[in-house]
Amino acid sequence: MITVTSARKNYGSFAALDDVSLDIPSGSLTALLGPSGSGKSTLLRSIAGLESLDSGTVTIQGRDVTSEPPQRRGIGFVFQHYAAFKHMTVRDNVAFGLTIRKRPKAETARKVDELLEIVGLEGFQHRYPAQLSGGQRQRMALARALAVDPQVLLLDEPFGALDAKVRTDLRQWLRRLHDEVHVTTVLVTHDQEEALDVADRIAVLNKGRIEQVGDPVTLYERPANDFVMGFLGSVAQLGGQLVRPHDIVLERDRATALALDAKVADSPGVIDAVVERVVPLGFEVRVDLRADSGERFAAQITRRDAAELQLHEGETVHARAVARSSVVEHDPALAI
Template structure:
């Protein structure tokens, strides 16, 4: 199934205030044709306002919005050729699955004779062709959200908007539908903006992830780049887990735990600072396995939490009151136990120093 050619989105200098609160503060955001961009950030950061501005449901105080070569800043929502999937399924309870899609297509003025083929095509896409005659109350939450997705895509929108569409589902269904949405989006090549509070969803689904704070975009990067090379202290602290370790910066690197590691761009240039180190970059070695001459600082295992494929180890440094968290493989936990002494070190990978 092929959609019409994908288009890009350009949002320039967006400003929107509610009283004294700046929901969008000179925001710039680009979405490439066929790309899925996810917006993350704390409550009130402006991510939902940005999505609503793109949809036309929120007016701007200043700025421009373009889709393809067309300026749609002042275009009403029903003329923007966009479709939105919300957290709530928003299905008509008195209509069947087919009826819900048929009504949406009729509102788009799709000729009656063409609707059934389009409906069948999109129900097949989301795996619900066998449930076409069911009513919403006869379906699970995951199935209802698939209907909402099929309804949105049936109109062949230029841009698909996803407003926390998975947050009402239980964990297992959420992961399944997350993967389904990503598969369908890639298959169709529909340009998509996805707003979520769930970091795992954003990192798993998006081509690029934007982290917002106070109406501004802190960083827009691939999931790997965002996690491994955060551009700002806020991003480093907000995405994933970090250890905050004292260090001294000089010559483009930082001396931390008696090891020298490179400092990422955006770090302080010189002097004392705090190195933000991911837990998986902390190495933990049982004392009896330690090779003489290798780097390592003595620590004590305070807590061990088994997570299936890995374990979280909470450590207390012997030379200070510093606490440290490490992620280790499940196999490595066989030689670790609460109260035992270990040697810890750092992988020599770049870190951000604040």
């Protein structure tokens, strides 16, 4: 268990952390999610001991480590940029932490072989970092962090420098790795899809404060406020109400739209809108729309629905929501 209590950190007049308290359960994979400047990296670095708090405490497994240096906190840290030793082979990079701790050579060799197999680099032990792809270098960095059996694994935007396909593959691999090794893991990311895909729990930060903590389904379906709803997935303004784009249905016949909309509790109503653009996005289609009020919003519909509607730019359709805004107001249990 990692417990952060009443953490504050200021840089001049800027409050990077503003009275932040957070519990991270043992064995969990928790994502710290938020926009740039929200305080997520500062919080991670404070847990690691790379930043000192102005006030507040950090405990790991019940031990107060607030004043402890990083090397005494039992953590492994992986940065966005791999920080590999370029003159060392993959094997020597992974073994580095064990070597400086003067572990027996046989133990080190056994541990390194085991980790290289776990991260899928068993055939690369004699290569140098420059001979690896970006994804392979990041897996090497994770193996190096795990080699010393840390109590906590801290990941600071570990896949941010990689292309989209490699990021997707690596986050799926990270989830499988976590399920295998069960080390308490904290991941900093600004990528909502990454957090939803990988994490057991998500803490959403904004302006140095935590807006909400919970599992991905709860945060997506029952956001504590408009910020969480807007940051954790796409939103559209429909009749002055926030809705998910995939909860918007388009109808050609207004009478049909009105009749079906009457069945939706607290509906924002049926909005007449002009199609501005139809954008195929693989398995779905985004329709950019402009309401009569001038308000712009987007709907996400299936390829089948798009084929049936045969939408064209400049024509008018009738938009309705199949679900009302799911923001839960003033629920203290959601805004921990």
